[in-house]
Amino acid sequence: MRKYAIFALGVVVCLTGAALMAFGKGLLGENHTGIATVIGIVGIGLIARSSKSSSEEAKSSTGGVLND
Numbered sequence: 001m002r003k004y005a006i007f008a009l010g011v012v013v014c015l016t017g018a019a020l021m022a023f024g025k026g027l028l029g030e031n032h033t034g035i036a037t038v039i040g041i042v043g044i045g046l047i048a049r050s051s052k053s054s055s056e057e058a059k060s061s062t063g064g065v066l067n068d
Contacts (some may be wrong), residue, residue, distance in 0.1 A: 003050045010046030017043055 017040030024032035 007050035010043045010048075010050060012043075013046060014040055014043030014067055017041075 015034045017038075020028065020032060020036035020039060028035060037044055
């Protein structure tokens with residue numbers, strides 16, 4: 001269940017970065033693209049972490065053997 005929460009958080013953070021990239025000039029000023037890029041990268045990292053944690057959980061629950 002935790003992997004889905006991390007995945008959902010990553011998607012929300014990525015969408016926030018995309019919205020800031022598109023409409024951030026009014027909120028953050030002229031130089032808003034750097035902040036929006038960092039927020040998007042953090043979101044991508046959270047999405048990657050959610051898939052990594054699911055594979056680690058599968059390994060630990062099966063003793064190192066993945067079930068497909």
